Structure formats: structure tokens, C-alpha cells
Amino acid sequence: MDKNSLIGFVLIAVIMMGFFGYQSRQVKKQQAYQAQLDSIAAAEAYAQYQLDSAWRAEHPEAALAEETISPAAASAQQVAVYSDSLLNAAALSEASYVTLENEKLQVKFTTRGGQPWSVRVKDYYNYDKSDLYLIPEGKSQLGYVVYAPTAVDTRKFNFQYVPEASSDSTVVMRLPFSNGGYIEQRYTLVKDSYSLNETVSFVGMQDLIPRNVNSIDVDFEAVIPRMEKGYKNESQYSRLNYYFPDDNKPANIGNGRDGNKRFDNKIEWFAFQQQFFSAIMRAPGNFNFGEFSIKFAGKDNPEHNLMQCNALMRADIPTGSANIQVPFEFYFGPNNYKGLKAYGHSYEKVIPLGGKIIGVFTKYVIIPLFDWLHKGIDNFGIIILLMTIFIKIVVLPLAYKSYASSAKMSALKPFIDKINAKYPKQEDAMKKQQETMELYRKAGVNMMGGCLPMLLQMPILWAMFRFFPASIQLRQEPFLWAEDLSAYDDVIHWSTSVFGMDHISLFALLMAASMFFYSKITMQGQNTGDDPNAKMMRAMSLYMMPVMMFFICNNLSSGLSYYYLLSNLITMLETWIIRKWIVNPEEIVAKVKAAENKPAPKSKWQQRLEEAQKMQRQMEQQKKGRK
Numbered sequence: 001m002d003k004n005s006l007i008g009f010v011l012i013a014v015i016m017m018g019f020f021g022y023q024s025r026q027v028k029k030q031q032a033y034q035a036q037l038d039s040i041a042a043a044e045a046y047a048q049y050q051l052d053s054a055w056r057a058e059h060p061e062a063a064l065a066e067e068t069i070s071p072a073a074a075s076a077q078q079v080a081v082y083s084d085s086l087l088n089a090a091a092l093s094e095a096s097y098v099t100l101e102n103e104k105l106q107v108k109f110t111t112r113g114g115q116p117w118s119v120r121v122k123d124y125y126n127y128d129k130s131d132l133y134l135i136p137e138g139k140s141q142l143g144y145v146v147y148a149p150t151a152v153d154t155r156k157f158n159f160q161y162v163p164e165a166s167s168d169s170t171v172v173m174r175l176p177f178s179n180g181g182y183i184e185q186r187y188t189l190v191k192d193s194y195s196l197n198e199t200v201s202f203v204g205m206q207d208l209i210p211r212n213v214n215s216i217d218v219d220f221e222a223v224i225p226r227m228e229k230g231y232k233n234e235s236q237y238s239r240l241n242y243y244f245p246d247d248n249k250p251a252n253i254g255n256g257r258d259g260n261k262r263f264d265n266k267i268e269w270f271a272f273q274q275q276f277f278s279a280i281m282r283a284p285g286n287f288n289f290g291e292f293s294i295k296f297a298g299k300d301n302p303e304h305n306l307m308q309c310n311a312l313m314r315a316d317i318p319t320g321s322a323n324i325q326v327p328f329e330f331y332f333g334p335n336n337y338k339g340l341k342a343y344g345h346s347y348e349k350v351i352p353l354g355g356k357i358i359g360v361f362t363k364y365v366i367i368p369l370f371d372w373l374h375k376g377i378d379n380f381g382i383i384i385l386l387m388t389i390f391i392k393i394v395v396l397p398l399a400y401k402s403y404a405s406s407a408k409m410s411a412l413k414p415f416i417d418k419i420n421a422k423y424p425k426q427e428d429a430m431k432k433q434q435e436t437m438e439l440y441r442k443a444g445v446n447m448m449g450g451c452l453p454m455l456l457q458m459p460i461l462w463a464m465f466r467f468f469p470a471s472i473q474l475r476q477e478p479f480l481w482a483e484d485l486s487a488y489d490d491v492i493h494w495s496t497s498v499f500g501m502d503h504i505s506l507f508a509l510l511m512a513a514s515m516f517f518y519s520k521i522t523m524q525g526q527n528t529g530d531d532p533n534a535k536m537m538r539a540m541s542l543y544m545m546p547v548m549m550f551f552i553c554n555n556l557s558s559g560l561s562y563y564y565l566l567s568n569l570i571t572m573l574e575t576w577i578i579r580k581w582i583v584n585p586e587e588i589v590a591k592v593k594a595a596e597n598k599p600a601p602k603s604k605w606q607q608r609l610e611e612a613q614k615m616q617r618q619m620e621q622q623k624k625g626r627k
Contacts, residue, residue, distance in 0.1 A: 082150075084177055084178045109171050179207065196332065227277070361463050499551075
């Protein structure tokens with residue numbers, strides 16, 4: 001080889017090396033630029049995803065209608081925008097359906113998003129006797145968003161049903177990627193249970209999911225239909241609960257009012273709770289973020305919906321693994337205290353049983369007594385009657401002194417009338433009060449005794465107020481004229497609302513009447529004199545309270561009104577028996593007359609009261625002297 005040829009080969013080699021070096025640098029720049037574009041696209045996709053979630057929250061019906069678009073229309077609307085050809089095919093393919101069923105639930109799944117399509121709770125029915133769908137067909141969306149390497153929202157793709165991996169209790173659906181990896185959603189319906197377990201797996205996607213991605217977004221939204229007779233009562237006891245690990249009780253939004261909350265705390269589970277049924281989603285590893293919203297539909301909405309619930313969560317995933325598995329647990333069923341407690345995840349705390357003191361009384365007295373009576377008695381009206389009698393017997397020893405005190409005050413009415421006639425002027429009010437107290441002391445009447453029955457009954461009345469409307473055992477149980485003890489008994493109803501009412505509940509009306517007569521009996525012999533404040537309080541107790549209670553209970557559980565009615569009737573019977581056979585009015589009168597000319601020892605409380613009255617008279621005299 002001559003010198004010129006050698007120089008030529010060297011030059012060619014140098015040029016080629018320079019070209020390849022330049023080309024390599026250009027490829028690296030292009031890759032960096034493409035990575036930047038992918039990052040921007042991922043950020044834009046996530047921003048759009050958040051905007052879409054917010055829009056769906058404000059337009060629930062329109063958002064859920066997206067799932068009903070025909071395959072042909074979907075194909076015409078969607079454009080192949082994914083770099084993965086299999087994702088594009090999955091976005092445009094047609095959905096299919098598969099159903100799992102056990103003794104308690106029927107769950108229908110759609111391959112569009114690999115998610116539940118409907119959930120029917122067996123052995124329960126709506127008020128109109130139709131099948132009870134906690135989630136009606138197409139009224140929910142459950143999606144998982146993972147970055148691989150751009151945002152992949154499972155709701156946008158049609159998964160492939162895998163029959164060889166499925167069974168009578170398990171459904172397996174997969175979304176394949178071109179690299180051989182796939183997203184798998186495996187649902188297992190637990191035998192004879194309201195539980196549905198899910199495992200979301202990312203198999204062979206370690207090269208697609210960036211190493212700095214350590215979580216997935218979980219978006220669950222559902223429209224819960226109306227199931228009960230009264231909209232006001234049903235909406236008032238429906239809400240969205242969310243439970244922080246090891247907390248005393250779940251926090252909530254709702255109870256008939258729209259609301260939203262956001263937390264960066266860990267959350268174990270959340271529940272879309274209708275008055276008697278709940279859809280609960282739990283993450284055994286806890287969610288590390290939560291954004292919730294609830295919006296109630298109007299009473300007369302044509303689709304008969306109750307509320308729209310949204311939950312946007314985030315769950316941690318391990319990084320760099322060839323088989324990432326994220327477990328979730330669902331509960332779709334009744335709000336039965338013992339049944340929910342058996343799951344061991346504090347699900348039973350969705351049932352409103354009152355605060356700490358009231359809740360303890362309800363959990364350890366009312367519920368066990370109710371369940372024990374139900375073992376041998378099927379009629380819930382009789383069960384409520386026996387519960388009321390039992391509670392009245394338990395508190396009778398404590399309330400006896402109060403009833404006796406009220407009876408004694410009634411026997412002293414002639415003496416009270418004489419004192420009122422003796423001191424007709426307002427400026428003699430203190431003298432009248434002193435003489436009245438002296439009369440009570442001679443007769444052995446405790447002035448504060450009349451307050452005790454109300455104080456004793458208030459916790460019990462409040463416990464019952466919380467228990468009856470939330471007790472699923474009373475749901476659709478008839479008694480006398482009431483078709484459903486968990487709802488109002490509208491013996492009279494009309495179409496136009498008057499003062500917020502379109503019906504009259506007979507149990508509520510009878511309860512109010514019994515409250516009026518009970519107040520009238522207890523006020524016999526009470527000294528009001530010319531005191532306008534005392535007269536006003538008497539009028540409120542006698543007239544206003546029964547009217548207010550009627551308006552409150554008219555829309556509530558007829559079982560609750562029935563209990564209040566029985567409680568008032570039994571209390572009146574106890575008072576009548578005490579006045580008739582236990583407290584002898586003649587003995588009280590004789591005791592007062594015998595002590596008329598004898599000075600009675602003054603108690604420390606009386607001495608302090610007289611000193612205060614003396615100081616008040618001195619202050620009044622000083623004021624008159626200044627004038």
C-alpha cells in the first residue's frame with residue numbers, strides 16, 4: 001500500500017469516528033429532549049387528570065355517562081396517542097362483562113377499567129320492593145393511575161378477561177403492554193360474606209415505571225341511589241366517612257349537606273355510607289393522602305339518586321420490583337353493628353351511636369338487650385315495648401324520689417294558693433319565696449327533686465334518638481299502622497308542602513299529645529304565682545315542647561316516636577300510682593299543720609339563701625336612699 005492510500009484510509013477513519021461521535025452526542029441530546037417532553041406530558045396529563053376529577057365531581061351524571069358511550073362512538077372520538085400500540089388497541093376495544101355471586105352479594109364487573117359495574121345486596125330490597133343495588137349499573141368508577149412512563153389511567157382501557165386464572169369466586173383481568181408486562185386486577189368474592197378483595201399487580205413493568213415513582217393514585221366515585229321512604233331522614237343519616245389508623249371514630253362529611261375535605265395524613269379506609277348500607281374501601285397498607293367530596297341530589301331528581309361520593313387517594317408501591325402487588329379490601333353491605341364489628345377494622349364506627357357516654361350505653365345495654373329480645377320475638381313493636389318497660393324499671397328506684405316530690409307538691413296546692421294570695425305584690429316576691437320554701441321544708445319536699453327525672457331520662461332519650469333511625473333491624477318492619485318502623489308512618493299525606501310538611505305521622509302526633517298530658521300532670525301544684533318568667537317556662541313546657549317534638553319526629557323513625565310515646569305513658573302511669581297509693585295527701589297536710597307553730601331547723605343552704613336575700617334588700621334600700 002502506497003503512502004497516499006494509507007493517508008486516505010486514515011482520513012476516512014478519522015471522519016467516520018468524528019461522525020459517529022457527533023451522531024452519538026445528537027442521540028443523547030434527542031433522548032434528553034424526549035425525556036423532558038415525556039416529563040412535561042406526564043405533568044400535563046396529571047394536571048388534566050385533576051381537572052377531570054374536579055369536573056366529574058361537579059357533573060356526576062355527565063361523567064358517569066362517559067362509560068355508556070358505544071364502542072363505535074368511542075372509536076370515532078379517540079385518537080391513538082399512546083406510544084404503546086397495545087394501549088391504543090385497549091383504549092378502542094369493546095367492553096365485556098362478568099359476574100361473581102355468593103350468598104350475600106352479586107357483583108358485576110366490566111373489562112372497561114377492570115372494575116365493578118354494579119353491586120346488588122341480596123336479601124334486602126328498596127322501599128318500593130325492587131332489588132337493592134348499592135351501586136347501580138354504570139353509576140361508579142374505580143380507577144388507578146400509574147406513571148409508566150406517562151400517566152396510565154386504568155379507566156380509559158379495556159382489560160382482557162383471563163378465564164384460565166378466574167373461577168366461581170375470582171375474576172382476573174389484565175391490561176398488556178408491548179414490552180410483555182401488564183397490569184392485573186384480581187377480584188375475589190369471599191364466601192358467605194359482604195367482602196370483596198382486590199389485588200392490583202404491575203407485572204414486568206419495572207422498566208416502564210420510573211424508579212422515582214413510589215405511589216399510585218386511586219380514584220373511586222359512585223352515585224348512591226335512594227333506597228328508603230323518606231328523603232329527609234335518609235339524607236340526614238347518609239355521609240362519607242374516613243378513618244385514621246387507631247382513631248376513636250371516623251371523621252365524616254355529609255349528613256344531608258354537601259362538603260369536601262383534603263388530608264395529607266394516613267387513612268386506613270373510607271366509606272360511602274347510606275342510612276343503612278355502606279360501600280367501604282380499605283387499604284391494608286393505608287392510603288397516604290385523601291381528598292373527599294360529597295354532593296346530595298335533590299329530593300325530586302328524576303333518576304332517584306341520593307348522593308354523589310368521590311374519593312381521590314394515593315397508595316404507596318415498592319419500586320424496582322418485577323411484580324408489584326397492592327392489596328385493597330371492599331365491603332358492600334348493611335350497617336349492622338355486630339356484623340361490621342366482626343371484620344375487626346372498626347367498620348362498626350360508621351353507625352352513629354352518640355358520644356362516649358351515650359355510645360357506651362347504646363353498645364353495652366341497648367344493642368345487647370335488643371338482640372336478646374329478638375332471639376325469641378319477631379314482632380319489633382313488642383320488642384320496643386319490652387325494652388321500654390325494662391329501662392323504666394331500671395331507673396325507677398332513682399326516679400321514685402322525684403315522682404314522690406312532684407306528688408307532694410300537688411298535695412300542697414291549697415297552701416301555695418294561700419301564700420300567693422297573701423303576697424300579691426311583686427315587691428313581696430322574696431317573702432313569698434321564703435314562705436313557700438318553709439312550707440316545702442315542713443312537708444319534706446325536695447325543691448330540686450323534680451329535675452332528677454329529666455336528668456335521668458336525657459341520656460336514655462338521646463341514646464334512643466341515635467339508635468332507632470340507624471337500626472337496620474327495624475328497616476321495613478311493620479307494626480300496627482306503620483309499614484316501616486325505620487321511617488315515618490304517614491297516615492295522612494298531601495302533595496303540597498306546608499311548613500316543610502307533606503304528611504302527618506300518627507305515632508309522632510300521639511307522642512306529642514302524651515308529652516302535653518305528662519307535662520300537665522307534673523305541673524299540678526307547682527307555684528308560679530305572678531312571676532312572668534315562671535309562667536313563660538310553664539307555657540313552653542306545656543305547649544311549645546310538644547309542638548316542637550312533633551315537628552322533629554314527624555319525619556323521623558316511627559319506631560322512635562313509638563318509644564317516646566310508650567315512655568311518656570309508662571311515666572304517667574308510675575306518677576299516678578305513686579300519687580294514688582304511695583303518697584297520702586292527707587298525711588302531708590296533717591304534717592304541715594302540725595308544724596305550723598314549731599320553728600323548723602334551718603339548713604346551711606337556707607341560711608345562705610336568706611343571707612343573700614338580706615343583702616339584696618339592703619342594696620335595694622341603698623338605691624332608694626340615693627334617689
